[in-house]
Amino acid sequence: MDAASETLDRTTELTVRQARGGRGPATWGQRAIHSALLRLGSDAPRYNLRLAAPVAPGLAPDAVLRAYTELLHLHDALRTRLLTEDGDLVQVVDADGVLPVALLHRDTPELAAAAAAELVAEYAAEPFDPAREWPVRLALVLVDGLVRQAVIVLSHTAADGWGMRRMVRDLMLLSAGRTAEELRAEREFAQPLEEAAEQCSPRGRRRDAAARRHWREKLALGPRALLPRPAAEPDPERPFPYAVLRSPALAAALPVAAARLRSSDATVLLAAAATELARLGGQRGFLCQVVVGNRFTEQSAEAVTTLAQEGLFHLPEIAEDFAETVRRAQGPALTAYRHSGYDKPQLDADLEQLRSSGVELADHSVFWNDTRDPLAALMSDGSEQPGSAERELSFPGAFPARPGVSVAVDVVVVPGAVELRMVVDGALLGREQMVQFLCGVEELVLGAAG
Template structure:
């Protein structure tokens, strides 16, 4: 059984304006795929939580953050949307009785339903929230947001800001100073910001004119239907090896994993120089750190692995990442026009549809990593496991690697287009990452294996 509670909210600030670059980037994906992009998750509630408290949280975040009080208006001659921030309104909180079912399973089902249903951008608020109850007691909260309103770092900002709510009154205890989307869209029209965008586009063009036209060599001999598959590899050996390499080099683990993926890609289905896109949160000014909005954009990272030791590859990956962070803030329509122009000049498009996404928490402490014994790394190689997680015909990237962490393992999840990369080749790519990392952990002189 599901009950709907209408929650009134009121906040400061309203108006109509253009979408930000981050929102326009997401909108281009929505138009391409025909499906909403979402963010969110499930929170287990402590005993004693009430439905009224959940309604208070929903009322607080809606009033506090303009991005959650935003709907789209389609009044432009080209049919593209603008955003309209509302001062007040009502939003529904669903209360779902789990009955005899496991409330955790009910919460997962509600989350999946929220993610699968496209948002009505003109009529619906960009947040769907539910409370799952068992015997009348709330056990889980489910929240799913439109990606047009929030990205991963915006979600972190939302959670952090929730700590400023007075739980007795539901009112904020601190003023909100972070930049809001309407203000950000205005900033992106200023000459100095537009110059940053032009510099980013010049970097993009250099990459397009440097790398091979294809990220994946050849075609697949094992097309599947549905077309795209998600393959997950859980690798304790990769985590141990990554720690060993990072401890040896005095660096954090992200560039080690990026170098491992780049080497494996070039050794198996790809080529060199390696080009992958990474998502950059673009919150480099203090006024943007706490912004509950969508600011992330992707940018190509190019790294040449030829004739290099693996330790040098890690250094190159780190340097390439710094360059990418600098050039990930740009006007997406102007970028698309530049890509079209370069494709015409080169006589064909350069594929840039391969991604690396380290989803581990950015604030993790890796200052005192200890290299595990070689014997432990070797022994862990036999405990890797893999599974096919999902198949879909929703338009997806050529290759997209997510990196997640468990206490004793790295989990690689690779989305691949089976018309270009056979399922066996996807598995070979993931297992090659483990091989690259283990070899480099055990031998400081290990090379990338890539020749010029």
């Protein structure tokens, strides 16, 4: 780090006055993430969302600071604190307050990128105090007086990946001179207090009850063990291997396969995953938790919030013909998506009550997370570079043991390709079986696309 540049580093403040404010019950998403962070303890920062993005060709710092301030006025989630009162979680939206912003100065774009990467890692490694601080950390890195890097870290209590991408899009519009008032007038979106009010309404309570009933019914029907269990108790410190399949062909084939099978590409992928994992486990049926990252109404689609939607997908029988499996999967997939919004701490209590009464629940330790979003491919943070046109399969490393997880697969859009990112319990599946699964999913989709 250049000594002269370091001395120019400083902190400024964004001031919010007379924004929307209020107090009310926490949303289902806030409750779910807040509970998860409490369980994680010192490991909670791994849920933080982060972005260190290049700003080209560079902007005046006053313009970006103005945009940051407008962003805080636009989205209430960025000014929301979570407090526990009388045993219940409450959200408080502050109408007034200040937020520090670090301003770093570097001599070259390369040094600016390095400083941004270092700072975003530092910000993301620190847990948020949800009761006392706003769930956002901001910084700018300047070269020759212009902003060349923007650093943003959010608590997961404020947004999920979908919401963060909407926030970044809005920041780009605000940096170009728009105002929070203009953007709010152009589109409708739910703020967290409005979202909570809907969930507490009679319609919201019915939705919650129906979703939790769906979980209880499906967990009584699904396979008790999706994968063969080891004879001996596995080492609790065992690593969970991580594999990545990067496939340009899969990205091209998905829309073709979906059109031929008259289904959505998300259902085609999910059916392929069900087929391959059931084959590895020797099962006729399949059950998994589907992380539902998309939104189904205009109010939620444009919202910066965290939904923490996990649906339960149950396919009673895999067909011999993949096209038939896709057809069978469409109804269960829609049902899983429809019942993905609920009060998760209450569901956890429901399931614990069933276990205590001697009910053996179906194995729901497989997680499928299709993160693809139309905005994702348009908002590269510079860390993903176009790769080869050929398929690439790698094992980047391993993760610490994940309680309650046997297999977790993320579907991610990267420049020119789709990636399948797989983490497994090494006591249940080995590298060879991970390769069989990843390549099998790809081959099923390519075959369906012809």
